[in-house]
Amino acid sequence: MTHYPQDDSLSKFSTVSLQVAELDCAEEVRVLKDGLAKKPGIEKLDFDVMRGRMDVHYDDQQWNVHRLLEAVSSLGMTAHEVIETPQSESAAEPVRHNNDRERALIRSGAFLLVAVVIQVWESGGIGALFGHGEGAHTISVLAILLYLISISFGIRWIFPKAVKAVLRFSADMNLLMTVAVTGAIILGEFFEAAMVTLLFTLSEVLEQRSVTKARRSIQSLMSLAPDLARVKTETGIEEVATDEIENGQICLVRPGERIPLDGTVVQGLSAIDQAPITGESVPVEKEPGDTVYAGTINGSGSIEFRVAGTSGSTLLNRIVRLIDQAYQRRAPSEQWVDQFARYYTPTMMLLAVAVMVIPPTIVGWSAESATDWFYNGLVLLVIACPCALVISTPVSIVSGLTAAARHGVLVKGGLSLETVAKVKAVVLDKTGTLTTGMPTVTTVQCFGDQTNDQALAMAAGLQNHSTHPIAKAIVHYANQDEVAPAEFAHVEEIPGRGISGQIDGQRIWLGSTRLAAEQGADISELEGIAAKTGANVVALGQDNQLLAAFQLQDELRDTAGRAVESLHRLGVAQVELISGDRTSVVKDVAEKVGVDAWKAEQLPEDKIEAVLRLRNEHQLVAMVGDGINDGPALAAADVGIAMGAMGSDTAIETADIALMSDEIEKLPWLIAHGRRTLSLIRQNIFAALAIKVIFIILTMIGYPNLWLAILADTGVSLAVIANSLRLLRTKTS
Numbered sequence: 001m002t003h004y005p006q007d008d009s010l011s012k013f014s015t016v017s018l019q020v021a022e023l024d025c026a027e028e029v030r031v032l033k034d035g036l037a038k039k040p041g042i043e044k045l046d047f048d049v050m051r052g053r054m055d056v057h058y059d060d061q062q063w064n065v066h067r068l069l070e071a072v073s074s075l076g077m078t079a080h081e082v083i084e085t086p087q088s089e090s091a092a093e094p095v096r097h098n099n100d101r102e103r104a105l106i107r108s109g110a111f112l113l114v115a116v117v118i119q120v121w122e123s124g125g126i127g128a129l130f131g132h133g134e135g136a137h138t139i140s141v142l143a144i145l146l147y148l149i150s151i152s153f154g155i156r157w158i159f160p161k162a163v164k165a166v167l168r169f170s171a172d173m174n175l176l177m178t179v180a181v182t183g184a185i186i187l188g189e190f191f192e193a194a195m196v197t198l199l200f201t202l203s204e205v206l207e208q209r210s211v212t213k214a215r216r217s218i219q220s221l222m223s224l225a226p227d228l229a230r231v232k233t234e235t236g237i238e239e240v241a242t243d244e245i246e247n248g249q250i251c252l253v254r255p256g257e258r259i260p261l262d263g264t265v266v267q268g269l270s271a272i273d274q275a276p277i278t279g280e281s282v283p284v285e286k287e288p289g290d291t292v293y294a295g296t297i298n299g300s301g302s303i304e305f306r307v308a309g310t311s312g313s314t315l316l317n318r319i320v321r322l323i324d325q326a327y328q329r330r331a332p333s334e335q336w337v338d339q340f341a342r343y344y345t346p347t348m349m350l351l352a353v354a355v356m357v358i359p360p361t362i363v364g365w366s367a368e369s370a371t372d373w374f375y376n377g378l379v380l381l382v383i384a385c386p387c388a389l390v391i392s393t394p395v396s397i398v399s400g401l402t403a404a405a406r407h408g409v410l411v412k413g414g415l416s417l418e419t420v421a422k423v424k425a426v427v428l429d430k431t432g433t434l435t436t437g438m439p440t441v442t443t444v445q446c447f448g449d450q451t452n453d454q455a456l457a458m459a460a461g462l463q464n465h466s467t468h469p470i471a472k473a474i475v476h477y478a479n480q481d482e483v484a485p486a487e488f489a490h491v492e493e494i495p496g497r498g499i500s501g502q503i504d505g506q507r508i509w510l511g512s513t514r515l516a517a518e519q520g521a522d523i524s525e526l527e528g529i530a531a532k533t534g535a536n537v538v539a540l541g542q543d544n545q546l547l548a549a550f551q552l553q554d555e556l557r558d559t560a561g562r563a564v565e566s567l568h569r570l571g572v573a574q575v576e577l578i579s580g581d582r583t584s585v586v587k588d589v590a591e592k593v594g595v596d597a598w599k600a601e602q603l604p605e606d607k608i609e610a611v612l613r614l615r616n617e618h619q620l621v622a623m624v625g626d627g628i629n630d631g632p633a634l635a636a637a638d639v640g641i642a643m644g645a646m647g648s649d650t651a652i653e654t655a656d657i658a659l660m661s662d663e664i665e666k667l668p669w670l671i672a673h674g675r676r677t678l679s680l681i682r683q684n685i686f687a688a689l690a691i692k693v694i695f696i697i698l699t700m701i702g703y704p705n706l707w708l709a710i711l712a713d714t715g716v717s718l719a720v721i722a723n724s725l726r727l728l729r730t731k732t733s
C-alpha cells in the first residue's frame with residue numbers, strides 16, 4: 001500500500017516571540033489568554049510579564065505572524081515580533097524597565113503638590129482638603145486645573161485598559177480606579193481624585209520595580225562571566241572577546257580572576273570558588289582533567305584550561321535561562337489569587353453600586369443623601385482594588401526562586417517551590433546522594449586464567465562507555481595501574497544491572513551479582529566476598545563464566561545523617577532509602593544515617609514503584625537522586641530533585657529541582673525555604689484582605705475616606721513587596 005501524506009498530517013507547529021507593549025501585569029496575561037488561548041490552532045501561550053513578552057506556539061496552517069499580531073491588536077494591545085539573535089539570548093538581555101510610567105508618576109506628584117499648596121493657601125487651612133459631602137469646597141479654577149493635570153498623567157496608564165475592560169464586559173482594577181476617580185471629580189473632590197490616581201500609579205510602579213529587582217539579582221549572576229579571556233594562539237597570548245572563542249581553544253586564568261568559559265583544566269592547580277553556581281562556601285580543588293565553569297572564581301593558582309562549548313552554552317548561561325523560564329510558570333497560589341480577583345472585582349463593583357442606590361432609595365432621594373452614598377460607594381470601589389493581592393504572590397515567588405538560585409538550588413518554577421514546601425515523604429537514592437558517589441576500587445580478584453591486568457583492561461574498556469559512578473571508579477583504577485582499556489564493540493548498558501559488549505567475537509558482561517546470576521554464573525563465591533567485606537561487588541564475566549570480581553567502597557557523606565535528622569525535625573513523616581546496591585551495603589548506610597525505612601537491590605522500575613507507594617500513603621513525595629538509574633523515579637515523584645547536578649546536563653534539564661552542589665544538607669534548607677516563601681505569600685494575602693475588611697467596616701460605620709482607603713491599599717502593597725523581597729536576604733544554612 002502506498003502512503004500519501006494527508007493534508008492535516010502536514011500541519012506543523014511554529015513558535016513566535018511577540019513583544020507586547022501593554023503586557024506588564026497579570027491582568028493583560030488574563031486578557032491575552034482569554035482572547036487567544038482557546039482559538040483553534042493556538043497550541044500554547046507562554047508569558048514573560050517582566051520583559052513584556054508572549055511566546056505563541058501555533059499551527060502554521062491556520063495562523064501566521066501577521067494574523068497573530070492582528071488578533072493581539074483586536075484585544076486592544078500592540079505587538080511586534082521579536083527576532084532572537086544569538087546575542088540577544090533571553091538571559092543576557094537587560095530587564096525592561098518602564099521609565100515612562102515613573103516619569104508620569106513624578107509629574108503627577110509635582111502637579112498634585114502645587115495644587116494642594118494653592119488650595120490650602122486659598123482656603124486658609126488643611127481642613128479644606130478633607131471635608132467632603134458638603135459638595136462645595138471653595139476651590140479656585142487654577143487649583144482645579146492643576147489637579148486635573150496631575151490626574152491626567154496617571155490616568156493615561158489606567159484609562160485605556162479600563163475602556164478595554166468595559167469592551168470585554170469584565171471588571172478589572174483599572175476600571176475600578178477609573179470609575180472612582182471620575183466619580184470623585186463629579187463630586188468635586190479633586191484632591192481625592194488626584195490622590196487616588198497618584199497612589200495607584202505608585203503601586204504599579206512599585207510592583208514593576210520589585211519584580212525587576214528580584215530578576216536583576218539573577219542577572220547579576222550572568223555578568224559574572226568576564227567578557228574577555230586570554231587565549232593561547234600560535235603567536236602568543238591574546239585577549240579575545242569570549243563570544244569569539246571556539247570550542248577546544250586554550251584559555252589562561254590568573255589567580256583571583258573569574259573563569260570566562262566552561263572547560264577542562266589542562267595545566268595548573270588551584271582552588272576555585274564555585275559559590276556563584278553551587279552556593280558552596282568552600283572552594284573546590286581543581287587539577288588537570290577537572291571541569292571548570294564560567295563565572296566561578298579562580299583561587300591562588302594559575303591555570304590553563306581547554307574550552308568546552310561556547311559562551312552561549314555555559315552552565316551559567318543555561319541556569320539563567322532555566323530560571324528565566326521558571327519565572328514564567330505560574331504557581332498554584334498565583335492562579336488562586338487570579339481566580340479570586342476575577343470574581344472579587346466585579347462583586348465589589350456591584351456592591352458599590354448597591355451602596356450608591358439602595359440606601360437613598362430607602363431613606364428617600366435628596367441631593368444630600370445621594371452625594372453621601374455616592375461617595376461611600378466610591379470609597380468601596382477604591383477599597384476593592386485588589387492590587388496588593390495581585391502583586392504579592394508573583395513578587396514572593398520570583399524572590400523565592402532567585403534566593404534559591406543564589407544558594408545553588410535551581411528551582412524550575414513556583415509550583416515546584418510550593419510542592420517541596422509541603423512534602424510529607426522523601427525518597428533518597430544512595431549512591432551519589434547519601435554517599436559521595438565517588439566509589440573507589442579496593443580489590444580485584446580473578447577466577448579465570450587471565451591476569452589481574454587483563455581483567456582490569458576489559459572492565460575499564462566496558463566502563464569507558466558508561467557514566468555510572470562505578471564505571472568512573474574502575475576506569476580511574478585502571479588509569480592508576482597504567483592499564484590500557486580494551487576496545488569493545490556493541491556496548492550496551494543494562495539499566496540497574498551493568499553493561500556488556502563484544503571483544504574478539506566474545507560477549508563480555510560486567511555488573512551486579514544479580515546480573516551474574518541472570519547470566520547463569522555461579523555466584524556463591526561473589527556472595528561470599530560481599531558477606532565478608534560488606535562492600536559492593538561487581539563481577540566481570542563471559543557467558544556463564546565468572547572472570548573477575550571488583551570490590552568497591554563508597555564513602556558516606558559526613559552531612560548525610562544530619563540532613564536526615566533535619567528532615568525529621570521539619571516534620572517529614574517518612575524518609576526512605578531506595579538503592580540498587582547490595583543489601584548489606586544499603587543496610588549499613590541506612591542504619592548510619594537513620595532513615596525510617598530502606599530497600600536494597602532495586603531496579604529502576606522498582607524505584608518508581610516505591611515512589612508511587614509512598615505517594616499513596618503520604619500524598620506529596622520528593623525523590624532525591626543523582627539521575628543515574630533513577631531518572632524515571634525522579635519523574636514519578638511530585639518533585640524530582642537532582643543531586644550534584646553540576647556535572648550532569650540531563651539532571652539539570654529533567655529534574656524539577658536541581659541541587660547544583662553535592663551538598664545533601666541543601667535539601668532540608670530547600671524545604672524550609674519553600675515553607676518560608678509559602679508563609680510569606682499567606683501573610684501577604686492575609687494582610688491585603690484584612691486591611692480591606694477594616695476599611696469596609698470603617699465605611700459602614702460612617703468614616704468613609706477615599707484617599708485614606710487608597711493610601712492603606714498602597715501601604716499594604718508596599719509592605720507586601722518589602723516582605724517578599726526579604727527572601728532575597730536569606731542566609732545559607
Ligand SMILES: Nc1ncnc2c1ncn2[C@@H]1O[C@H](COP(=O)(O)OP(=O)(O)OP(=O)(O)O)[C@@H](O)[C@H]1O
Pocket residue numbers: 429430431432466467468470471494495496497498499510511512513536537538578579580581582602603604628629
Ligand atoms: N555501569 C555499570 N557498571 C558496573 N556495574 C553496574 C553498572 N550499572 C549498574 N551496575 C550494577 O548494578 C547495581 C545497581 O545499580 P544502580 O545504579 O541501580 O544503583 P547503585 O548505583 O548501586 O545505587 P543507588 O541506587 O543508591 O544509586 C550496582 O550496584 C552495580 O552493581
Ligand SMILES: [Zn+2]
Pocket residue numbers: 200203385386387388713714
Ligand atoms: Zn490597589
